Amino acid sequence: MSSAGWRTRAPPPIRAVRCETLQKADGLIAHELAHQWFGDLVTCKDWANLWLNEGFATYFETLWEEHQYGADEAAYSLWQNRNSWMNNQRLYPVPMVNRNFKDATEYAGNIYGKGGWVLHMLRQQLGDAEFYRAMKHYLETNRGQNVVTADLVKAIEQATATNVDQFFDQWVYGAGAPRFKVGYTYDEAARQVKLTVEQTQKVEDRVGLFRVPVEMEITTAAGRKNFPITVAQAKDTFTFAVDGPPLMVLFDKANKVLKSLEFNKPPKEWIYQLRNAATVPGRADAAKALGEMRHDEEVVTALGQAALKDGFWGIRAEALRALGHIGGPSAQKQILAALANEKPWVRQVAVEQMGSFKDDPSVATRLETIFREDKAYRVRTAALASLAQQKPANAVELLRAAVGIDSPDDRLRIAALRALGTLGDDRGVPVLVEWSATGKPFPVRLAAITSLGQLDRKNKSITERLLAYMAEPYRAVRFATITALGQRGDAEAVAPLEALLKSGELSERQEQVARGVLERLKQPPVAPAEKK
Numbered sequence: 001m002s003s004a005g006w007r008t009r010a011p012p013p014i015r016a017v018r019c020e021t022l023q024k025a026d027g028l029i030a031h032e033l034a035h036q037w038f039g040d041l042v043t044c045k046d047w048a049n050l051w052l053n054e055g056f057a058t059y060f061e062t063l064w065e066e067h068q069y070g071a072d073e074a075a076y077s078l079w080q081n082r083n084s085w086m087n088n089q090r091l092y093p094v095p096m097v098n099r100n101f102k103d104a105t106e107y108a109g110n111i112y113g114k115g116g117w118v119l120h121m122l123r124q125q126l127g128d129a130e131f132y133r134a135m136k137h138y139l140e141t142n143r144g145q146n147v148v149t150a151d152l153v154k155a156i157e158q159a160t161a162t163n164v165d166q167f168f169d170q171w172v173y174g175a176g177a178p179r180f181k182v183g184y185t186y187d188e189a190a191r192q193v194k195l196t197v198e199q200t201q202k203v204e205d206r207v208g209l210f211r212v213p214v215e216m217e218i219t220t221a222a223g224r225k226n227f228p229i230t231v232a233q234a235k236d237t238f239t240f241a242v243d244g245p246p247l248m249v250l251f252d253k254a255n256k257v258l259k260s261l262e263f264n265k266p267p268k269e270w271i272y273q274l275r276n277a278a279t280v281p282g283r284a285d286a287a288k289a290l291g292e293m294r295h296d297e298e299v300v301t302a303l304g305q306a307a308l309k310d311g312f313w314g315i316r317a318e319a320l321r322a323l324g325h326i327g328g329p330s331a332q333k334q335i336l337a338a339l340a341n342e343k344p345w346v347r348q349v350a351v352e353q354m355g356s357f358k359d360d361p362s363v364a365t366r367l368e369t370i371f372r373e374d375k376a377y378r379v380r381t382a383a384l385a386s387l388a389q390q391k392p393a394n395a396v397e398l399l400r401a402a403v404g405i406d407s408p409d410d411r412l413r414i415a416a417l418r419a420l421g422t423l424g425d426d427r428g429v430p431v432l433v434e435w436s437a438t439g440k441p442f443p444v445r446l447a448a449i450t451s452l453g454q455l456d457r458k459n460k461s462i463t464e465r466l467l468a469y470m471a472e473p474y475r476a477v478r479f480a481t482i483t484a485l486g487q488r489g490d491a492e493a494v495a496p497l498e499a500l501l502k503s504g505e506l507s508e509r510q511e512q513v514a515r516g517v518l519e520r521l522k523q524p525p526v527a528p529a530e531k532k
């Protein structure tokens with residue numbers, strides 16, 4: 001069994017370099033190349049051990065990023081992946097090695113995303129030299145064979161003389177990850193920082209308490225000092241001798257543990273951390289925490305400075321997201337100042353925030369100029385999405401014109417078709433119908449079909465058209481169509497949907513969505529008088 005062809009059914013554009021104006025695809029290339037070793041040379045024995053193919057291939061995307069673009073880029077990706085995985089309630093209670101699934105892709109987020117993260121933790125705990133020695137030994141001893149997770153454990157132990165049973169028990173055979181709640185007090189007389197660490201995850205089924213090494217860093221006026229600790233209990237306390245009041249206390253300073261972290265600190269400490277933490281995750285955590293602190297001008301000013309001046313673009317982007325979350329005139333002013341940033345990824349995030357700006361009629365004009373003049377497609381597409389949220393009087397003409405512009409991979413067309421759905425103006429229907437048609441490129445059709453779900457809902461001819469698309473054999477078209485039919489709420493879709501469900505042609509996930517849509521369509525319409 002080989003998974004090298006897994007992603008090639010709908011190939012995205014292949015471009016070897018990260019170009020600022022276009023999408024990059026080198027992560028995908030790194031992933032598929034890694035499968036020549038992890039997947040082809042050594043192949044997982046069954047689906048339960050699929051992470052031995054996909055977790056490794058996913059981690060090699062990170063290793064490539066670190067090699068090619070530097071440690072900050074890789075650290076930022078891991079920070080983002082950590083947050084999105086920790087927020088996924090469906091994946092959290094399921095172990096990576098798992099035989100209880102109906103569809104091979106049902107828990108892909110564990111096999112790929114968590115798999116990559118777990119290998120990152122393994123590398124941090126073993127150290128680079130031991131980690132790579134273990135990987136080489138694993139590949140050499142299992143070359144040309146099928147493997148299960150126990151073969152990897154054995155290879156690591158043989159190559160490094162390190163027992164990794166406990167690591168694999170909690171991260172691979174067990175489910176979840178620690179949810180930490182952390183706080184500290186400073187005892188001036190004793191010159192001590194007292195730290196309390198709670199694991200707040202619900203211990204049940206396959207989710208237990210975690211035993212993890214954590215690097216603490218405490219900064220005082222005299223400088224930074226590291227304190228390695230091991231967290232293992234539901235509640236742990238630690239005391240650290242320091243030479244003065246702490247300015248910054250970092251828990252897992254380099255983000256080496258897959259976790260969520262609730263660290264109760266006052267705004268001034270988060271501001272200090274945003275300005276001074278040495279690692280990208282430390283500053284990114286600070287930006288995110290400050291985004292929850294409204295009505296504080298010092299917070300807005302600090303985020304505005306980070307959005308302009310932080311040395312790493314990802315922190316500039318996170319500061320902008322935090323400002324967008326805070327909202328209000330002074331946050332908006334800081335976001336507009338970042339439009340001059342030389343990195344298109346940063347300008348894109350600034351433009352995304354502008355969609356929800358309030359009480360500023362000049363914003364729409366500004367977005368239109370950005371759409372016409374920015375040199376990066378990612379920024380231009382963000383401008384179209386934000387324009388649809390701002391809804392200026394000329395929006396429908398502007399978006400229809402944008403649909404007509406050719407661009408690499410139809411990116412502008414796709415963004416404009418999606419924006420027409422967000423805009424919600426029925427004058428957008430004819431152009432959406434045109435680009436949803438059979439024979440147009442798939443990504444363009446999917447955008448048009450999705451937006452058709454949101455417009456002119458009483459128009460029966462749109463429902464009929466969508467039902468015709470649903471009969472096509474393409475999974476992605478079907479999926480978009482079923483969702484769009486659900487949004488239209490037209491009961492005429494009930495019988496064809498029931499027939500499709502009975503045919504058994506849908507995947508597990510499609511079936512779930514189709515059943516949800518059917519349930520909604522079958523509900524009797526609520527008369528206006530009954531609405532609250």
Ligand SMILES: [Zn+2]
Pocket residue numbers: 003006031035053054057
């Ligand atoms: Zn893969």
